[in-house]
Structures are given as C-alpha cells and as structure tokens.
Amino acid sequence: MSDPNPLIYFDNAATSFPKPAPVAEAMGNFLTRRAVNPGRSGFDLSLETGRMVDQVRGRLDRFFNNPAANPNRAVFTANATDALNIAIQGICRPGDHVVTTVLEHNSILRPLTMLQKAGIITFDLVPCDMNGRVDPAAVEAVIGPVTRMVIMTHASNVCGAVQPIEEVGALCRDRGILFLLDAAQTAGLIPVDMTALQVDLVAFTGHKSLLGPPGIGGLIVGPDVDIISTRWGGTGVRSALLEHPSDFPWRLEAGTLNTVGIAGLAAAMDWIAAKGIHVILEHERGLANRFLAGIAGLNNIKVHGCGESHPANLGADRLPVISITVAERPAEQIGQFLDTDWNIAVRTGLQCAPLAHEAMGTATEGSVRISFGPFNTSSDVDVAIAALKNLAG
Ligand SMILES: Cc1ncc(COP(=O)(O)O)c(C=O)c1O
16 A cells, blocks of 8 residues: 655755665675775775776766866765865865855865864855855955965755856966865756866765765865875775875775775766756756745745745756745744654755855744755645645745
C-alpha cells in the first residue's frame, strides 16, 4: 500500500535527497569489490582504485574548466567547508586583508573571523542590495594595497541570487588578487567555469546539486595560486620524507581518501550528464515558479531577497531557492507546522548565513527556505501551496 502522506522534501539546498539510484549502487559495488587504499600499494586492485580516483580528479578538473588543466590540482576534501578552510588557511599570511560579502555562509565567515581574532588577517564585508546581489563596484571599493584574496559565494544559499562573479573575477585578475569561489550551491545546477569567470580557486561540495553522498567535496586550484598545506600526514608517496610533499594533489590531501564517496560522486555526475544540467535546472525553476505563482495571492507571506514581496517568477539570475516568512511568525513555528501536519521538510532559521538575514531584515525570526530538487514534482509544490494557504490564507 502506498503511503497516504509521503514525505515532501524541499530542503535540497541543505543536501539533495533522495539521490539518484545509481549513486547507492556504485557505492555498494565499490565497497564490496574495490574498497582498498589507492596509491599506497602496488597490487592490482590498489592500482585500479587509484585509476578510478585519478579519473574522477580529471573529470572534476574539466567539469570546472580549470585553466591549469592539471587534474592533480583537483583536490578531494570532505565537503565545501573543508575546502574553504584549506584554501583560506593555506593562502592567508600575517598582515593580509581579505574581501568577502554579507551573503557568505559560516564556512567562510567563521574561518575569517577566527583568523582575524588571532591577529593574522583583517577582512571587509561588502553589502548586498534588496535583490540579494553584491555590486562589483562595492567589492572594488574595499580592495586595498594588502588585499590578498576576494571570497564570494556563487549564489546565496538563503535567497538563491546568483552573483556577478564574472565582473568580480575580471577586477581581481586586473589587480593580481586571488579569487576564491564558493560553488556549494551552484555546482551541478549551473555551469561553474573557472576560465570564463576568471576564478582562481573553486570550493564545492558533492552532496547538494551534484547529487552525490555526504562526506565528499573538493577544492580546484588554478595556476599561479600560492597555497601552502596546513594539514600534514600520510600520502602514500615519498614516505621516507618527514616533510609533507609539496606537489599536488598531496600538498593539500593527507590521510586516506573517501574513495567510496568519490565513487558515489562519479555515479551522480554520470546521472547529471545523462539528464543534462540545463534540463535539471529548468525542471527545478519550473517548480519554483509554480510555487511563487501559487503563493502570490497570500498577503501574509513575504518572499525575501528579491526586491519585492511577491515576485511573479524566479528571474533568470536566481537559483530555485526561496526564502519566505509568514505573518512575521518565527520560522521554526512554520517549519514545525509543515512537518507535523503536512509531512513537508523545509529548512528554517538562519541557514548558517546570519549576515544575509541581517541584510534582508529577517535576522530575528529567520526564514522558511524552500529549495527544489530533481525528484520534486508539481504535485509536491501544490501540496506546499495548499499548506501555506491553510496557514496564511
Ligand atoms: C553557500 C554555501 N557554502 C558552503 C556550504 C557548506 O557546505 P558543506 O556543508 O557541504 O561543507 C553551504 C552549505 O549549506 C552553502 O550553502
């Protein structure tokens, strides 16, 4: 018998769920047939696993169009947070200045704050407008003589606004300043082209729109990036050396890799390539637009970070991530109602981006974030609209 009230999952910006079936199959196969340590030993199975890891490195390097065109500069990490920490701590030197924005996730704000508290760096926060967008001129205005790096999210995880990365990339390149892009929300949904965007490093995570498992992500390092290792240990190469090797990828990788996660990520990327990244985006945008149209008549609902409280549609430069508040009630309360009475899963609160909420005026009550995935349907959206009508109609 089918479940009369199945879970409707609208928390894909936190992590995508469910995953495409081949992801679990690939991970199961890998665990039963191949889960040996790559690169550490000379036996056949280890070499085969090493080849699989190298293939996925190469694929990631091409996926992000790294101008370095060196697969060894695609470094595996646990997630985007790990990648951002490796980049920030590996690049910043005492006395450096960093430019970032109020839209950032705590995975950027916290490492920068910790380094600032330790007296190592200073940083400036560039504001955003009512559309959740940062003005490149405002970035340019705070760049100073000791600015080493600009760090920006590709798209806000609160309101979905895609940022003017190409313009910021051009101005960073002109001034010889490194540009680190947080592609946690965009990788797998819109192209992240390091060459076209003039980005020096990309941090990504495997478990969101790339549809892979949790625990795998990466940092793609472009050419001419002066980055040192901040974690040291076993690499399986040059074991007689007591110093950590400086060549990539080992410079930034220490310890056993999450090979099962890498196998799952590769299967997820196959699935995305077969479907077409644009097809997936259009599907999710269609759902987001249906949702916006459905709630348009509800006066107690405000949509945040897009200038007006009832946008007719998503706009070309937004991801299918929508933040709403209902009658100024605490977001938690709304989330609980949707969960308990309708079995709808959403994310409430500040979504780890407190300054974005401050900019949108929702820092006190937080927002209810609805984010769509490839397995959501229009009837899921209609149920969510019915639930909100019930609450705010
Ligand atoms: C914009 C942004 N950056 C970074 C992260 C951190 O990703 P992870 O939890 O995979 O490290 C997230 C996750 O929500 C995010 O939305």
